[in-house]
Amino acid sequence: MSAERLARAYLLRVAEPPAPAVVAFVARHGPVESAELIRRGDVPDAVAQETTARRELDLAREDLAWAAREGYRLVTPEDDEWPAWPLLCLDVATGRGVRDVAAPLALWVRGAARLDEAATDAVAIVGARAATEYGEHTAADLAYTLAHEQTAVFSGAAYGIDGAAHRGALSAGGVTVAVLGCALDAGYPAGHVGLLNRVAAGGAVVSEYPPGTPPARHRFLVRNRLIAALTAGTVVVEAGRRSGARNTAATAGALGKVVMAVPGPVGSAASVGCHQLIRDAHATLVASASDVLDTVGRLGTSRPEGAGRPRRRTDGLGPQALRVHEALGERRGKSPEGIATESGVPLARVRALLPELELAGLSERCESGWRRSRSGADPESGQTGIRAGQDGSPGLMRVRTDG
Amino acid sequence: MSAERLARAYLLRVAEPPAPAVVAFVARHGPVESAELIRRGDVPDAVAQETTARRELDLAREDLAWAAREGYRLVTPEDDEWPAWPLLCLDVATGRGVRDVAAPLALWVRGAARLDEAATDAVAIVGARAATEYGEHTAADLAYTLAHEQTAVFSGAAYGIDGAAHRGALSAGGVTVAVLGCALDAGYPAGHVGLLNRVAAGGAVVSEYPPGTPPARHRFLVRNRLIAALTAGTVVVEAGRRSGARNTAATAGALGKVVMAVPGPVGSAASVGCHQLIRDAHATLVASASDVLDTVGRLGTSRPEGAGRPRRRTDGLGPQALRVHEALGERRGKSPEGIATESGVPLARVRALLPELELAGLSERCESGWRRSRSGADPESGQTGIRAGQDGSPGLMRVRTDG
Structure with missing residues (x-):
């Protein structure tokens, strides 16, 4: 029973989800130190507000014993089984100010x-x-x-x-x-x-x-x-x-x-x-x-086992996503209709793929529609890590280093 | 029984619709002269192709007599009853190269x-x-x-x-x-x-x-x-x-x-x-x-009786159409989504209104979406005639001078 596991079980008891302040705190300090600081009440106000009511309720060992007894398990971000890539959108949306979508601290x-x-x-x-x-x-x-x-x-x-x-x-x-x-x-x-x-x-x-x-x-x-x-x-x-x-x-x-x-x-x-x-x-x-x-479509939610890090930002995109990305302008935005016409990809697919490309840091919205992301590197430059450049927080980096 | 009426009844017998060459010929020469030239075969090739088979079939008097007997009528572009404004889109589309949508020469x-x-x-x-x-x-x-x-x-x-x-x-x-x-x-x-x-x-x-x-x-x-x-x-x-x-x-x-x-x-x-x-x-x-x-919506297909000519190009637009027009940029195109956001008009309405504004010469498509039409005059300039500037052909001008 690792320290991380005990810490995560404790955190799930203490913080009623969604708990954006606790999630950010854990991303900064790691689960073990975060749990210790929360237990002591030695935390910023926002974290305290999410944890004060239950911070003395330490049932982590009991909860993990219950799971073992029932044949259940606690899946944590430290586990291979953690669906890090799908859940990434919760961190991205929280970072953008979408309320009440903080990532889970772990899952039973x-x-x-x-x-x-x-x-x-x-x-x-x-x-x-x-x-x-x-x-x-x-x-x-x-x-x-x-x-x-x-x-x-x-x-x-x-x-x-x-x-x-x-x-x-x-x-x-x-x-x-x-x-x-x-x-x-x-x-x-x-x-x-x-x-x-x-x-x-x-x-x-x-x-x-x-x-x-x-x-x-x-x-x-x-x-x-x-x-x-x-x-x-x-x-x-x-x-x-x-x-x-x-x-x-x-x-x-x-x-x-x-x-x-x-x-x-x-x-x-x-x-x-x-x-x-x-x-x-x-x-x-x-x-x-x-x-x-x-x-x-089939974009971005899965990556082949052992494929290693991508060499180009667009590696890992499906054929239609690639065509949509290629149809995007560097400066002027285009309408989804214009992109559909240029790429030959059906409009409904274009509408589905554009936000996915945005999450992957490959497209962005502007006044006149959609264009390639300016913040990212040149797609031809051999930069490693599709999404690493998009958000430097440890929580996001972790996603790309766990696999 | 006016000469125009007889000519139109003749043309409906002679030209199987849609007859774009005949429609254009009549817009240039008027119905009476056109009918005479067609009857004589003194016409350009395109008109001849649409009329040669039946040009000697002059049943105009009989057809009008039939209508009078049955209580039917021939409605022509010369009549107040002619739905000139709705049918205008057929001329516009034909002018743009849409096939098989020539306006009718008259209607029984x-x-x-x-x-x-x-x-x-x-x-x-x-x-x-x-x-x-x-x-x-x-x-x-x-x-x-x-x-x-x-x-x-x-x-x-x-x-x-x-x-x-x-x-x-x-x-x-x-x-x-x-x-x-x-x-x-x-x-x-x-x-x-x-x-x-x-x-x-x-x-x-x-x-x-x-x-x-x-x-x-x-x-x-x-x-x-x-x-x-x-x-x-x-x-x-x-x-x-x-x-x-x-x-x-x-x-x-x-x-x-x-x-x-x-x-x-x-x-x-x-x-x-x-x-x-x-x-x-x-x-x-x-x-x-x-x-x-x-x-x-309620844009553009009707105009109040006796309202006279509009003073601004945007006169006669409904409140939502005005908001959509105001949300359009002068140079850069915007997506329908962007326009909906800016104008506060629901996206479905924006999608419906943009092509109507285009027909009215007030919007145009460009690579990055929709913008205000460049060909038209300044909307604040007091120019008379909403659509007169959009196409100088007599057929289109007629629409604004008949009412």
Whole structure:
């Protein structure tokens, strides 16, 4: 039981996520020293505010013993299994001032699947609990085909669309991951205890919350950032006018991820939120699993094992991402339409790839549209480390040195 | 029976639409001299190619007598009723090299409604003949509400969606217009003869074709440009993968009109074309009549009676169009997204308004997006005539001097 591991388990007990000040503190001081300073109360105000209420609650050994007993595990940034690359978008968004999207300090995981592998090119399928038969059928159908195509399906284990998505992926024998807004042992939702057992058998059930944490409305919203971050794109299957699924979609958009929505009959209240997302929030309409795969593409979320550091900033981009990058001007911005025309890449893909390239430090928005990033080095210059130049914080550097 | 009227009736007999060379010839020489020159064969090659086959077929008096007997009329560009402003987009598109969209030389009209008034802020509702109950219900419902809101509903009188749209508008006691791909007396489609009688009672049935002209596949496609031109936007309610309704939508797009599509269940083959239009062709998703009205806006297709000539180029623009115009840069292009952000006008409306502003000579596309038109005068300069500066041809000038 390493010191880092104990420190991370302690931090998960102490800081209710999202805890941006604690995350930044740990990035600066490391988990062991951070935990010690927090325990003593020897911390800046912002960190104190996130930790004072529970800092004396040191159950790290008990929590780790509980996990060992149950066959669960704590996955930390120090582990190979940590999905560092997908979660990077949370650090980037926090750095940009997006609120409430701080990275997790560690994750409690139950299940057979490695989290970093599951999160490679994964897709989230989410939607309303008050789903229709049409919505559940569509969610299960999409999940089945995606899982069959080796794409892991992430969702939130709720009744309705979420459950149908998990079931569809399971029926294809594929990997599905449930991210919870409560502890792994909360037994919630009660009607999905059996489903979560089956999800864990070949996939994973994931939570930031230490054992005993009950579900709460704010925890579902906080959890949504993990579903969005761990996947290349989020599909909303059914959503009413005020569905929480729209929150996941908004978070995915804020993280630069692809947001997709499934249309339905215009008279169906359960599709109103999806139609609003497509009409007003620029979500891409998807009517099939191949629409989903076309839309998310294959950019940037995974890297081949042992490939070493890239030699050019554009190494590791897929063919369409390369074409989009090449179509970007050095100075004048171009509209997505102009880039689509020049690159020959469909507009929906261009719209999906531009924010991904931005996250990778390869594109930026300007007044007149999108152009190549000026802060980065010459793409032909043989600079090492695609994203190392984009943010010098240890937290971000770590991502590129762990693999 | 004026000489112009006889000449136009002759030209409709002689030239199978679209007849761009004849339209340009008539714009230069006027209808009477053009008809005489065509009758004699004293015309340039391009005009000869469009007229040689039938130039000796002078049934103008008979056709006008037929119309008088049936209670029909010939509406010509010389008449107050001519929908000059909506049809202007056909001249503009032809001038830009869009093929097969030449303006009509005149129109045979049956019915109580004035064509210019019906075409003010009208909406086209079109779709597949092989429609589902869902599609027909949705088309009728949209048409009912639009007609109830004083928006005329144009369609093509076909079975399926078209018929449902006409019926929906009729049931609201509103104005609906059927544009045919055959003569007014063709009795086609056979099952809609009664419906067309009801359409004519309060609205209009319109055709370019002289009496006796049978329906033909190419005439439906040619007719589609009139449906697109005479309306502010086209709504596709259901369309299979290869539906002709998608041709109307493509034509509407080429004419700078708003293209909208209604989503449906993802498993329905009748909605595949609509989903493709939204996903791949940037059609705006509409789920209700208020979505349609929001999307088409109220720009430019109508002008108050007796308002006289505008003093500034931007006079006559609605409030949102003005905001979009103000958000455009003088030199650097901006993306629709950037313009939406700056103007506070929703992106879907910005996308609809930009091509309308372009038609009005107030915006233009450039490499990096959209900017104010450079060819036009300073918008603050008190120049008279919004669109007069945009194209000096007599055909275009006429539009502003007829009213």
